[in-house]
Every structure is written in structure tokens, then in C-alpha cells.
Amino acid sequence: MNLLSSLNISAGALSVNEKAISVVSHNVSNMNTEGYHKQRVNLQARNIAGQIGDNPANQVRANGGVKIANVMRYNDDYLNNYYREQLSQKNMLEQQLGNLDELAGIFNDLEGTGVDAALSKFYEALNNLQQYPASSTARTNFVETSKTLTSLLNEKSVQLSKLTGEALGDGSSEDSLKNSKIYVQYRELNNSLEELAAVNKALQTTQTGTLTANNLLDQRDLILHDIAQFVDITVEESPNGSVAVYTGDQALVKGAKVVGKLDIDTAKSYCEKHGIIYPDEWTGENAVLSIVDEDGGVVVENANSVITGGALGGLIHSATDYDDGVTNAGTVQASLDKLASSIASIFNDLNKRENAYCIDPANTNHLKATYEGNNLFACYDEDGNETTEGITAANIKVSDNILKTDGIWNISCAYFENGDNYDENAVGNAQNVIAMIGTRNEKQPELNGMSVEDFYTSMLGKIASAGDSAKSLYETQCDVVDSLENQLDSAYGVDLNEELVDLVKYQTAYAAAAQVFNTVNSCLDTLMTLGR
Amino acid sequence: MYSNRISTTARYNLLTEDLKRNEANYNRLTAQLASGKKITNITDDPIAAVNIVNTNRQLGQITTFNQNTQLAMEELDSLDDLMELAGGYLTQAWDKAVQANNGTYGVTSLKALKVEIDEITKTMVDLANTEFNDNFIFGGANTKLTPYEMDENGNIIYNGTPQNNPDYIRKTEIADGVFEVINTTGDRVFGYYDSYFESADNKKYYPQTDENGNTIYVDKKGNQYTGDESALTAKTDYSGVMGALKILSDSIQEVIDAKESGDSDAETASYTKMFSTLDMFSKAHNDILTEQTKFGGVQNRLQMTESTLDTNTENLTSYLSSLQDVDLASAASKWMQAQYSYQASLQVAAQSMNMSLLNYM
Known part of the structure; x- marks a missing residue:
């Protein structure tokens, strides 16, 4: 009964083309859906089993029309892996660049408003003082420029801490951690890990045979890309489409379980838990990430060194001085502290040295021997006690000794090479100021053998070139990622022309099958009327 | 199979990226043109940024050196004027000394001469006590202490710091690490006359009359000598024009006294003393000339420094401009190019976005 089988075949063809058109329709609907992979219906000729032997009729009988072999999802696993790798790298660089950009903004001294200009003004005031060592105007001017210098150093230090604080929190307060960028990222990453586990679970129950669960796989890949933005990962896929995700050797998700969830702590509370004295013994980051398993058991106590890639890796390492020659907020803070403490010690030493003389406030036409504790710069502890130990850019101040009423006379301008030459009337002696001016070109061993200003400029140069190279x-990395995205889009994106061609193709096939059906139907009619 | 495939999404994304790139370039060039600066952020060009900061610092230093030089030149100008005046008064006094030594002058004429000499002395002291910018010029490092005072014993005492001692000179910085000495001292230009009693421990005491009419010995700070009076030795230190003036005045007085008492031996001795002042005046005149010449040289150097600093400023300013200022002509032409290519990409995007088979179905 070939006519009836033809009827069946064309009915099958109608249904197959209907399904094919529905796939085209799915493709067209999702042409702008993020992460959607184009699907294609693979058709296959249906073969009806049976011995053929030498009978050609058997050959015809074996033809069962068309069937859908599978719905294929356009994909390229190699490209996906490579893309995720580069995406991690890009996000890491983005965090580093963001940090350096803000650093460069803090130290943008091109307009003459920065520490460099303040240092110049400071030395200019010294020059003026050298000409009029006994003038209260010159002395006040020097004190004012010193105040400008110290408050600028304080301000830059505050800006740096703020920059670090925005990234990682201030290291001690929970609130500042919760408002930091790292906290937001850590939460997003954890969410993504949970989402992945859920999709994995769905895949395990859905993709049970040989055919793929295309839309779930799309979701899974999208979440993997999300995770790769935060940390660099390696992915292992099982036959049911669920994946295991590792960063380094550390598993984060295995199947339907998040086996390595992130946890975050301030450096202070981490130290408290581990018996480290904070902040004196702590040289690490302001925030500490740890990895815990699904029951909350700690897997990795301090995962900061494990997480090196992605936005999280870039951010966590963006503000700590590792002494590895890489410039970031941490190294700049350290340099600035060094600068502040070295300025303080240079000028304090000169102001207090033997045979140096300040002016007697009781009679400003007379010199007075300088004394121990006659500091120009100092810092103050919580109780307001003056000290010169541990001066940093954050706490350097012009000493109260100089700021108090009549304090200007405590600046030691005079110095006698030969102590016997001391003459209390020699208020015009400015040898000590000349020595202070001399430090402008003096190489300081504690400043890596550079002068004060050169040290600052070199720090500036480091920030600038680090920013430039970042x-x-x-x-470059953006170009790489863009080009990969293009390749991926090209590889699995929906192309309208392709779909329209397919649509016409299936429509035509559908119409043709319908025509065959009609023709076979009329043949059957003809058959029915035979012999009437 | 995928190699020639390009999806609609990919095509849209490519178009968007190209548009963004063109737009960014166009914005950057617009910002450059608007600000006139090639670099607005230190990361734009690290080397140029460091150079700009260094150059700004050097320009600031040069401004300071320039101010120092100007001020030093002003002070040296007045120093020169004062020494010129001092030289003039010295010549006058010298003439009087020659006249007094003449031997033919009678007591009245000599008295008149002495009055003139004493006037010149006072003028000279006033000259030596001149201030510049609130500082005594001839006091060395003792800028706030009047350098010369005349006490009741007729001493012309120098209160400033002694010459040629590195602990007392005043200097000004005229180039990086280069200091120029800008003061001389009174004892070098004017000298002094100091007559005092020296105690056994080499301290100076001056005789005074107390309220009971007794002679007491007091040092400069007002401390009274308490030791044995016989241990005090009378001493006289003098030098320069001040010494010469005082000795001239004293010797004229001695001649007058001798003439009036008719003591011819004393008169001869006094004339000998008076004659010795001629040499002193000659030497003092030389001293002043030497100082004038020395500071004339300093002034010349300062003038040269000033012109060097001006040249440096010009060079550095133009270097700074080359570092940070936009070359308007090339920036404008680049901007036009960027505008064209941005426009072109907009047009291409607009027209090719909706191209598909759909238009023909």
C-alpha cells in the first residue's frame, strides 16, 4: 500500500517542518537574548527496517520519510574556555587600572597644586627666611608653608586611605567593609555560584539521555561567564551538562552543590580569630576572603593568595604594598609615609643640632641656644603627647612648639661652625637655614638615595607609568575580549538572513509536503472510484 | 563551518564598537582642543608628566633666585652709595688733617677744625648705622644691633661681628647651591676706636662716674668690676677711618691745650701724633676702595646671573609649552579627520543596521 505510506510520509514531513519552523521562530525570538546559542534542526531520512534482498520494491518500502535527528546547539567549548580566561584577565586589569587611575587623580600635580608645589613653596620660604632670619614675617611665612605641606600630606594620605577603604574597607570596621567594592563583588560571586548549582541540578534531572538541554546549557554558560568575571576558573563538564568549577585547585561548585563558598572578614577580626596583633603584625590586605564548604566549615582560611585573577583578584591585591615593584595605593601610601617621616627627621635634626640657635622670644634681638625637643615637625598620640616616633603622611603636623604664641622664634636659623664664635647679637646669622636649603639637593639614604623632591617626583613617575602601562x-585586553566576543557572537549568534532562508526553506517544504499529501489524497480518490 | 558565519548580533556589536571607538577618539581630540593641553592627566604621558613637574619646580626656583638677586643688587647698590659717601667724607677729613698738620694754624683755627672733624665723625657714625630693609648694613650678622655707638669717653665702639669669619657673613642663594656674600662689616670699612681697661681675665671695662662721684669700672653689659683696680691696664684699639678721626680730633685738642699752656715739647709730640693720622687716612681710604671694588665685582656677577636666569626662564617656559600645550594646527586637522570618520561611521551604521533579507520578502 504505497499510497497510504506516501500519505504517512507527507503527514510526517508536515509535522517535521512545523517543528523546524518552531525552532526558527525560537531562534528569531531570541536573536537579542544574551547568551542565546542558535539552534538548528538536523533532519534525517527515516529508514524502515526490513530485508531488501534483490527486490527494488523493498528498497522503496525502506523509505520512511523524514525525521528530526536532533536539535543542535551552535557552540564552541574551546572558544568559551579561552574567552573566560581572557575575561578574568580583563576584569583584573580593569580593577588595577581603576585603582591606578584614581591614584593618578590624587597625584595629578600638573597644575601646580600638589605636594610637589607645596615642597617648592616650602623651600622658597626657607630662602626668604635665609635673607631675613630675624624677621617675624619671614618666620611666619615659613610656618605657614610648612603647615600647607603637612596638611597636604595629611590630605593625600586621607585620600589614599579612602581609595583603599572604598576597595577593601578600612581593615577594622565592619561597616566600611560592607560599603566596599570587594563586599559587593564577593556577594555577587556567591550568588552566581548558587545560581550555577541550581542550573547544574536542573541539568542533572533534564539532560538524562544523549540529547542536550539547550536552553539550560545557555543559562549555564552565561553564569560561568559571570563567575569568570570575578575569579579565574577552570571548568569540568560531565555528560549530563552539569559542571564542576575550580579556581586554582580549589573547587567552588561541584554538581548541584556549592562546595567552596566565599566568606569575607575585616583584617582586624581575622587577626582576632587567629591571634595576630592588629595592625602591628598584620602586613596583609584590609579584607580577608576565606573559602567555606556547604556546611560552613572553613576550607581555606585566608584565600587572598588563592584568588589572583578576575575582578576579585585585581581588587583584593590593589591596595597592599607587596614590595614587588608594582605600584598601587599601598606602595604609594608607604612611599608617602617615608617622605613625611624623612622630612620631619631632616628638619628636626637640623633645628635641634648643637651650635644651632633660635631666637629668644623675650628679646627678639638676641639668640638663644636650641634645645632637645625643639621640633619643627611632630605627630601626636591620642593623649595629645608630642612624639617624633612613627611619623607618617597621615599624622605629620607642624609641632605645637612652633605653632604656639611666639613659637616662630623657635626656628633655629643661626648656626656657628665654630661654637666659640657664638654672639647673642648675631641674629643675622642664617647658616642653619642655608643648611636646610642645602637639603634640597641632598641625597637621603632613607629615600633610596634621592633628594626629597626627587623621591616625590619619582613616585609620581611610577604612578604615571604604572597607570599608563595598565x-x-x-x-589590549579589551581588544582581545572584544574580538573573542565577536567570534563567539559569530559562532553561535542568530543570523537573521540564515533564519529567513531557513524559514522559506521549511515553508516551501511544508507547502510541498501538503501538495504531495493532496496529490496522494486525490490519487486515493481516483483509486476509490476505480471500477465504478 | 563557522568560519564564514557572521551573526546579526555580531554585526550589531561590531557596529556599536566601531561607533564607540570613533566617538571616544573624537571626544579626546575635542577635549584637547578645548583645554589647549596635550596632557590633562599624568598617565597620559608619564615622561612628559615628570618633566612638567620638574620644569615647574625649576621655574619656581629660578623665580626665587631672581628675587634674591634683585634684592641683593638693591642692597649692594645702597652699600656702594654709602661707601661712596664715606669715601667723600674721608677725603674731606683727610684735607682737614693736612691743614691741621700745617703748623701755621692758630688756636682759633684749630678749634674750628676740631669742630668740623667732630661733625664729620658724627656723620660717619650715622652713615655706618644705616639700615636696609630693617637690617643694619654694616653690623655683619648682628643685623638688629646698632653697629656703632659713641660713648661718653669718646670711644667709637663697633658692636657688629668681626670681618672674615664664615660664621658671621650674610649670603644669598643666586643659583642652585651657589651663594654670594652680600655684606661687608663695619670694622672693615669704617674701623673703630676703643679705649678701655683690661682686667686680668682679658675682659673689657669702661670707666664711669657713679652717683657719689667715684670712678667705677663697668663692662658693656653693665656689670661692675669688683677686682683690684691696679690689675686693670689701660688699652686702646683703633683702626680705619673712625680711629683716624678720633686720633685726629684728640691730637688737635692736645695741640690746642699745649699751645695754650705754652708747653712746646707737648706740642711737638701732639703734632707727631697728628701727622701719623695722614697715613691712617690714606690706608682707610684704600680699605674703602678695596671693599667698593670687591662688591662692584659681586654686583657684576649678580647682573650676569640675572641675565642667565632670564635666559633659563625663557628656555624652560618654551620647553614647558612644548610638553603640555597642544599644537593647534595639527590638533585641529586631526579633529576634523576624527569628525569626518565619526560622521562616516554613523552614516554607515544607520544604513546597514536594517539590511536583511526581511526587506525583500
Whole structure:
């Protein structure tokens, strides 16, 4: 009964083309859906089993029309892995660049408003003082420029801590951690890990045979890309489409379980838990990430060193001085502290040295021997006690000794090479100021053998070139990622022309099958009327 | 199979990226043109940024050196004027000394001469006590202490710091690490006359009459000598024009006294003393000339420094401009190019976005 089988075949063809058109329709609907992979219906000729032997009729009988072999999802696993790798790298660089950009903004001294200009003004005031060592105007001017210098150093230090605080929190307060960028990222990452576990679970129950659960796989890949933005990962796929995700050797998700969830702590509370004295013994980051398993058991106590890639890796390492020659907020803070403490010690030493003389406030036409504790710069502890130990950019101040009423006379301008030459009337002696001016070109061993201003400029140069090279690295990486995204889009995106061609193709096939059906139907009619 | 495939999404994304790139370039060039600066952020060009900061610092230093030089030149100008005046008065006094030594002058004429000499002395002291910018010029490092005072014993005492001692000179910085000495001292230009009693421990005491009419010995700070009076030795230190003036005045008085008492031996001795002042005046005149010449040289150097500093400023300013200022012509032409290519990409995007088979179905 070939006619009836033809009827069946064309009915099957109608249904197959209907399904094919529905796949086209699915594709077209999702042409703008993020992460959607184009699907394609693979058709296959249906073969009806049976011995053929030498009978050609058997050959015809074996033809069962068309069937859908599978619905294929366009994909390229190699490209996906490579893309995720580069995406991690890009996000890491982005965080580093963001940090350096803000650093460069803090130290943008091109307009003459920065520490460099304040240092110049400071030395200019010294020059003026050298000409009029006994003038209260010159002395007040020097004190004012010193105040400008110290408050600028304080301000830059505050800006730096704020920069670090925005990234990682201030290291001690929970609130500041919760408002930091790292906290937001850590939460997003944890969410993504949970989402992945859920999709894995769905895949385990859905993709049970040989055919793929295309839409779930799309979701899974999208979440993997999300995770790769935060940390660098390696992915292992099982036959049911669920994946295990590792960062380094550490598993984060295995199947339907999040086996390595992140937890975050301030450096202070981490130290408290581990018996480390904070902040004196702590040289690490302001925030500490740890990895815990699904029951909350700690897997990795301090995961900061494990997490090196992605936005999280870039951010966590963006503000700590590792003494590895890489410039970031941490190294700049350390340099600035060094600068402040070295300025303080240079000028305090000169102001207090033997045979140096300040002016007697009781009679400003007379010199008075300088004394121990006659500091120009100092810092103050919580009780307001003056000390010169542990001066940093954050706490350096012009000493109260100088700021108090009549304090200006405590600046030691005079110095007698030969102590016997001391003459209390020699208020015009400015040898000590000349020595202070001399430090402008003096190489300081504690400043890596550079002068004060050169040290600052070199720090500036480091920030600038680090920022510049980070920018070009980031731009290159963006190009790489962009080009990969293009390749991926090209590989599995929906192309309208393709779909329209397919649509017409299936429509035509559908119409043709319908025509065959009609023709076979009329043949059957003809058959029915035979012999009437 | 995928190699030639390009999806609609990919095409849209490519178009968007190209648009963004063109837009960014266009914005950057617009910002450069608007600000006139090539670099607005230190990361734009690290080397140029460091150079700009260094150059700004050097320009600031040069401004300071320039101010120092100007001020030093002003002070040296007045120093020169004062020494010129001092030289003039010295010549006058010298003439009087020659006249007094003449031997033919009678007591009245000599008295008149002495009055003139004493006037010149006072003028000279006033000259030596001149201030510049609130500082005594001839006091060395003792800028706030009047350098010369005349006490009741007729001493012309120098209160300033002694010459040629590195602990007392005043200097000004005229180039990086280069200091120029800008003061001389009174004892070098004017000298002094100091007559005092020296105690056994080499301290100076001056005789005074107390309220009971007794002679007491007091040091400069007002401390009274308490030791044995016989241990005090009378001493006289003098030098320069001040010494010469005082000795001239004293010797004229001695001649007058001798003439009036008719003591011819004393008169001869006094004339000998008076004659010795001629040499002193000659030497003092030389001293002043030497100082004038020395500071004339300093002034010349300062003038040269000033012009060097001006040249440096010009060079550095133009270097700074080359570092940070936009070359308007090339920036404008680049900006036009960027505008064209941005426009072109907009047009292409607009027209090709909706191209698909759909238009023909």
C-alpha cells in the first residue's frame, strides 16, 4: 500500500517542518537574548527496517520519510574556555587600572597644586627666611608653608586611605567593609555560584539521555561567564551538562552543590580569630576572603593568595604594598609615609643640632641656644603627647612648639661652625637655614638615595607609568575580549538572513509536503472510484 | 563551518564598537582642543608628566633666585652709595688733617677744625648705622644691633661681628647651591676706636662716674668690676677711618691745650701724633676702595646671573609649552579627520543596521 505510506510520509514531513519552523521562530525570538546559542534542526531520512534482498520494491518500502535527528546547539567549548580566561584577565586589569587611575587623580600635580608645589613653596620660604632670619614675617611665612605641606600630606594620605577603604574597607570596621567594592563583588560571586548549582541540578534531572538541554546549557554558560568575571576558573563538564568549577585547585561548585563558598572578614577580626596583633603584625590586605564548604566549615582560611585573577583578584591585591615593584595605593601610601617621616627627621635634626640657635622670644634681638625637643615637625598620640616616633603622611603636623604664641622664634636659623664664635647679637646669622636649603639637593639614604623632591617626583613617575602601562594592557585586553566576543557572537549568534532562508526553506517544504499529501489524497480518490 | 558565519548580533556589536571607538577618539581630540593641553592627566604621558613637574619646580626656583638677586643688587647698590659717601667724607677729613698738620694754624683755627672733624665723625657714625630693609648694613650678622655707638669717653665702639669669619657673613642663594656674600662689616670699612681697661681675665671695662662721684669700672653689659683696680691696664684699639678721626680730633685738642699752656715739647709730640693720622687716612681710604671694588665685582656677577636666569626662564617656559600645550594646527586637522570618520561611521551604521533579507520578502 504505497499510497497510504506516501500519505504517512507527507503527514510526517508536515509535522517535521512545523517543528523546524518552531525552532526558527525560537531562534528569531531570541536573536537579542544574551547568551542565546542558535539552534538548528538536523533532519534525517527515516529508514524502515526490513530485508531488501534483490527486490527494488523493498528498497522503496525502506523509505520512511523524514525525521528530526536532533536539535543542535551552535557552540564552541574551546572558544568559551579561552574567552573566560581572557575575561578574568580583563576584569583584573580593569580593577588595577581603576585603582591606578584614581591614584593618578590624587597625584595629578600638573597644575601646580600638589605636594610637589607645596615642597617648592616650602623651600622658597626657607630662602626668604635665609635673607631675613630675624624677621617675624619671614618666620611666619615659613610656618605657614610648612603647615600647607603637612596638611597636604595629611590630605593625600586621607585620600589614599579612602581609595583603599572604598576597595577593601578600612581593615577594622565592619561597616566600611560592607560599603566596599570587594563586599559587593564577593556577594555577587556567591550568588552566581548558587545560581550555577541550581542550573547544574536542573541539568542533572533534564539532560538524562544523549540529547542536550539547550536552553539550560545557555543559562549555564552565561553564569560561568559571570563567575569568570570575578575569579579565574577552570571548568569540568560531565555528560549530563552539569559542571564542576575550580579556581586554582580549589573547587567552588561541584554538581548541584556549592562546595567552596566565599566568606569575607575585616583584617582586624581575622587577626582576632587567629591571634595576630592588629595592625602591628598584620602586613596583609584590609579584607580577608576565606573559602567555606556547604556546611560552613572553613576550607581555606585566608584565600587572598588563592584568588589572583578576575575582578576579585585585581581588587583584593590593589591596595597592599607587596614590595614587588608594582605600584598601587599601598606602595604609594608607604612611599608617602617615608617622605613625611624623612622630612620631619631632616628638619628636626637640623633645628635641634648643637651650635644651632633660635631666637629668644623675650628679646627678639638676641639668640638663644636650641634645645632637645625643639621640633619643627611632630605627630601626636591620642593623649595629645608630642612624639617624633612613627611619623607618617597621615599624622605629620607642624609641632605645637612652633605653632604656639611666639613659637616662630623657635626656628633655629643661626648656626656657628665654630661654637666659640657664638654672639647673642648675631641674629643675622642664617647658616642653619642655608643648611636646610642645602637639603634640597641632598641625597637621603632613607629615600633610596634621592633628594626629597626627587623621591616625590619619582613616585609620581611610577604612578604615571604604572597607570599608563595598565591602561595600554587593559586596552589590549579589551581588544582581545572584544574580538573573542565577536567570534563567539559569530559562532553561535542568530543570523537573521540564515533564519529567513531557513524559514522559506521549511515553508516551501511544508507547502510541498501538503501538495504531495493532496496529490496522494486525490490519487486515493481516483483509486476509490476505480471500477465504478 | 563557522568560519564564514557572521551573526546579526555580531554585526550589531561590531557596529556599536566601531561607533564607540570613533566617538571616544573624537571626544579626546575635542577635549584637547578645548583645554589647549596635550596632557590633562599624568598617565597620559608619564615622561612628559615628570618633566612638567620638574620644569615647574625649576621655574619656581629660578623665580626665587631672581628675587634674591634683585634684592641683593638693591642692597649692594645702597652699600656702594654709602661707601661712596664715606669715601667723600674721608677725603674731606683727610684735607682737614693736612691743614691741621700745617703748623701755621692758630688756636682759633684749630678749634674750628676740631669742630668740623667732630661733625664729620658724627656723620660717619650715622652713615655706618644705616639700615636696609630693617637690617643694619654694616653690623655683619648682628643685623638688629646698632653697629656703632659713641660713648661718653669718646670711644667709637663697633658692636657688629668681626670681618672674615664664615660664621658671621650674610649670603644669598643666586643659583642652585651657589651663594654670594652680600655684606661687608663695619670694622672693615669704617674701623673703630676703643679705649678701655683690661682686667686680668682679658675682659673689657669702661670707666664711669657713679652717683657719689667715684670712678667705677663697668663692662658693656653693665656689670661692675669688683677686682683690684691696679690689675686693670689701660688699652686702646683703633683702626680705619673712625680711629683716624678720633686720633685726629684728640691730637688737635692736645695741640690746642699745649699751645695754650705754652708747653712746646707737648706740642711737638701732639703734632707727631697728628701727622701719623695722614697715613691712617690714606690706608682707610684704600680699605674703602678695596671693599667698593670687591662688591662692584659681586654686583657684576649678580647682573650676569640675572641675565642667565632670564635666559633659563625663557628656555624652560618654551620647553614647558612644548610638553603640555597642544599644537593647534595639527590638533585641529586631526579633529576634523576624527569628525569626518565619526560622521562616516554613523552614516554607515544607520544604513546597514536594517539590511536583511526581511526587506525583500
